[in-house]
Amino acid sequence: MSTSHLTDKITNALAQGRKAVMPYLPAGYPTKEAFWKHIADLDAAGADIIEIGIPFSDPVADGPVVEQAALCCLKQNVTLAWILEELTRRRPTIQAGIVLMGYMNPFLQYGMDKLARDAARAGANGLIIADLPLEESDGPRKLLQEHGVDLIPLVGLNSSPERLRAHAEKATGFVYFVSVMGTTGVRETLPEQLQDALTQAKQIFPIPLALGFGLHAPSQLQGVESVVDGVVMGSALIRHIDSTGTVGDFLAPWISSQ
Amino acid sequence: MQKGYFGDFGGRFAPELLMPPLLELEEAMERIMAGEPFQRELTDLLTHFVGRPTALYHCANLSRELGFGLWLKREDLAHTGAHKINNTVGQALLAKHMGKTRLVAETGAGQHGVATATAAALLGLECIVYMGAEDVVRQAHNVQRMELLGATVRPVDSGSRTLKDAINAAMRHWIAEQGNTHYCLGSAVGPHPFPLLVRELQAVIGREALDQFQRRVGRLPEQVVACVGGGSNAIGMFHAFVPHAQVTLIGVEAAGDGSPGCCHSATLSTGTTGVLHGTMTKLLQTVEGQILASHSLAPGLDYPGVGPEHAHLQALGRAQYVCVTDDQALAGFMRLARTEGILPALESSHALAYALKLAGTLPRNANVVVCLSGRGDKDLEIVRQALLKREG
Numbered sequence: 025m026s027t028s029h030l031t032d033k034i035t036n037a038l039a040q041g042r043k044a045v046m047p048y049l050p051a052g053y054p055t056k057e058a059f060w061k062h063i064a065d066l067d068a069a070g071a072d073i074i075e076i077g078i079p080f081s082d083p084v085a086d087g088p089v090v091e092q093a094a095l096c097c098l099k100q101n102v103t104l105a106w107i108l109e110e111l112t113r114r115r116p117t118i119q120a121g122i123v124l125m126g127y128m129n130p131f132l133q134y135g136m137d138k139l140a141r142d143a144a145r146a147g148a149n150g151l152i153i154a155d156l157p158l159e160e161s162d163g164p165r166k167l168l169q170e171h172g173v174d175l176i177p178l179v180g181l182n183s184s185p186e187r188l189r190a191h192a193e194k195a196t197g198f199v200y201f202v203s204v205m206g207t208t209g210v211r212e213t214l215p216e217q218l219q220d221a222l223t224q225a226k227q228i229f230p231i232p233l234a235l236g237f238g239l240h241a242p243s244q245l246q247g248v249e250s251v252v253d254g255v256v257m258g259s260a261l262i263r264h265i266d267s268t269g270t271v272g273d274f275l276a277p278w279i280s281s282q
Numbered sequence: 283m284q285k286g287y288f289g290d291f292g293g294r295f296a297p298e299l300l301m302p303p304l305l306e307l308e309e310a311m312e313r314i315m316a317g318e319p320f321q322r323e324l325t326d327l328l329t330h331f332v333g334r335p336t337a338l339y340h341c342a343n344l345s346r347e348l349g350f351g352l353w354l355k356r357e358d359l360a361h362t363g364a365h366k367i368n369n370t371v372g373q374a375l376l377a378k379h380m381g382k383t384r385l386v387a388e389t390g391a392g393q394h395g396v397a398t399a400t401a402a403a404l405l406g407l408e409c410i411v412y413m414g415a416e417d418v419v420r421q422a423h424n425v426q427r428m429e430l431l432g433a434t435v436r437p438v439d440s441g442s443r444t445l446k447d448a449i450n451a452a453m454r455h456w457i458a459e460q461g462n463t464h465y466c467l468g469s470a471v472g473p474h475p476f477p478l479l480v481r482e483l484q485a486v487i488g489r490e491a492l493d494q495f496q497r498r499v500g501r502l503p504e505q506v507v508a509c510v511g512g513g514s515n516a517i518g519m520f521h522a523f524v525p526h527a528q529v530t531l532i533g534v535e536a537a538g539d540g541s542p543g544c545c546h547s548a549t550l551s552t553g554t555t556g557v558l559h560g561t562m563t564k565l566l567q568t569v570e571g572q573i574l575a576s577h578s579l580a581p582g583l584d585y586p587g588v589g590p591e592h593a594h595l596q597a598l599g600r601a602q603y604v605c606v607t608d609d610q611a612l613a614g615f616m617r618l619a620r621t622e623g624i625l626p627a628l629e630s631s632h633a634l635a636y637a638l639k640l641a642g643t644l645p646r647n648a649n650v651v652v653c654l655s656g657r658g659d660k661d662l663e664i665v666r667q668a669l670l671k672r673e674g
């Protein structure tokens with residue numbers, strides 16, 4: 025077993041002959057009550073890691089679906105303090121690993137030091153900060169690691185081998201590979217060069233590799249199955265909830281097809 | 283000092299996917315822009331296309347009324363009517379040297395959009411401008427100018443549908459398309475190296491002003507004043523004067539209608555430290571870190587952030603930042619028009635209004651240089667409506 029709960033979660037899924045399934049949902053979407061019901065349902069349906077989105081007014085790495093969802097959460101006064109409080113209370117009933125995914129400013133205003141402590145206390149296992157590149161990451165990473173919280177790096181198709189190696193030296197938990205040159209949002213097809221880029225990243229990182237952005241169907245993974253350890257679905261899940269009102273069997277194809 | 287920082291402010295809080303183009307730009311600044319051939323080409327364009335040096339004008343009539351010497355650095359006389367062109371010609375030229383074929387830009391009032399479209403047309407680059415859907419309606423005249431210059435204007439319907447959302451959209455565009463595209467950012471904001479790049483390109487304002495003033499008066503002015511939206515005309519005006527500690531530097535922010543709790547744009551005066559659009563700076567935000575919508579009569583000052591170097595100059599105490607209300611700016615606009623025959627931009631009217639308030643506080647031989655960042659033709663409709671409202 026590794027020292028990272030998130031690494032273990034992914035390794036366990038792989039041991040069962042499938043990829044780790046990692047749904048993303050903005051906190052408080054579509055309503056504060058419904059959100060926690062959806063989290064419980066995703067957990068019961070077998071999610072290995074759940075990414076809780078921390079809403080921000082100016083989400084530059086997100087496409088329209090996630091941005092709209094985040095703004096809807098902000099209208100309901102969802103705050104980081106509320107999210108951490110509720111998570112602390114509900115964490116014992118959730119099996120999945122928990123990652124908080126957001127932008128620098130709300131984390132900064134909460135206070136990085138306080139955040140590291142409170143996130144750990146709430147049972148969050150990792151943090152993704154969409155606008156925190158390698159160059160600015162040392163300070164936050166150190167604070168989080170002191171409390172056993174992984175800082176998950178995002179890398180992509182334009183990350184050079186040198187940058188990948190620099191990330192690999194510091195990263196714990198898993199590495200999040202952005203499948204497209206673009207923002208979040210469902211894509212029909214993934215770029216051609218993805219296979220080579222993933223293969224390279226897989227060789228460089230000693231920790232598991234998750235693929236995200238644009239995913240909506242397991243068939244999209246054709247050709248890259250062997251180099252992907254986990255999959256993240258965000259916009260597709262939001263759309264599913266918008267049209268059916270429930271999480272239902274959203275995760276089923278991802279868990280059974282593998 | 284840490285790379286890309288001005289004291290505690292600045293940095294590059296951008297998505298990892300934007301780091302390669304940001305590093306490429308930083309490298310191009312060092313390799314191409316610092317070189318002699320580029321500088322020669324840029325100077326040539328600034329002289330013959332932009333119309334530099336712009337005049338330093340002594341306002342004889344107003345100086346008599348105010349009791350001190352008032353001078354205007356006439357950026358309103360630059361091509362397209364504002365300082366924005368200094369930046370866009372420089373960035374477009376750099377983009378061209380980098381082998382880029384397209385410029386993407388954001389615009390609020392449309393001034394930076396027009397200046398980018400102009401530079402793109404001149405240098406044979408494609409141009410896409412993101413503009414908040416609100417602003418597309420408010421500034422229809424500039425939309426038409428951009429389109430006539432061959433640019434594509436894309437209305438942004440998300441968030442508050444104004445400048446900050448246009449920047450979000452332009453950044454998203456740059457994430458998706460970076461091979462052939464340069465992001466021509468319009469103010470001294472954004473992730474490193476933009477605040478530095480924009481300052482370098484706007485610093486010509488202060489260099490000229492300092493030189494012109496010394497030639498005419500034989501010493502330095504007591505005060506240098508500029509309006510602050512994102513902070514590009516102000517940092518361009520201040521930069522040459524910063525080492526001269528005896529010169530007081532005043533940045534003027536927009537206080538909107540001036541009522542307490544009004545959604546104004548006075549970021550440095552009332553904001554708190556945080557991260558927006560890739561940089562650590564002063565912001566208008568909630569305690570939870572959500573960005574607030576700003577407001578000003580001057581569309582170009584309507585931004586909830588500010589360039590990180592201004593936050594640093596403020597922290598050092600080297601520059602002071604003050605507020606001027608919509609009404610005061612409007613009064614400044616009218617007074618300059620009637621007294622000196624110049625219609626200033628509403629943004630620049632904020633800087634002017636501050637200088638007008640100095641009447642009676644300075645000795646007769648004191649001199650104040652105001653950066654008149656743009657001309658007021660773009661604001662005629664806003665002024666007309668504001669005057670109607672005041673009368674009504």
Ligand SMILES: Cc1ncc(COP(=O)(O)O)c(C=O)c1O
Pocket residue numbers: 364365366390391392393394468469470509510511512513514515516581582583627629630655656657
């Ligand atoms: C004439 C004029 N002055 C000032 C500004 C404010 O920008 P900055 O603070 O970057 O100079 C603008 C912005 O559109 C402008 O058009």
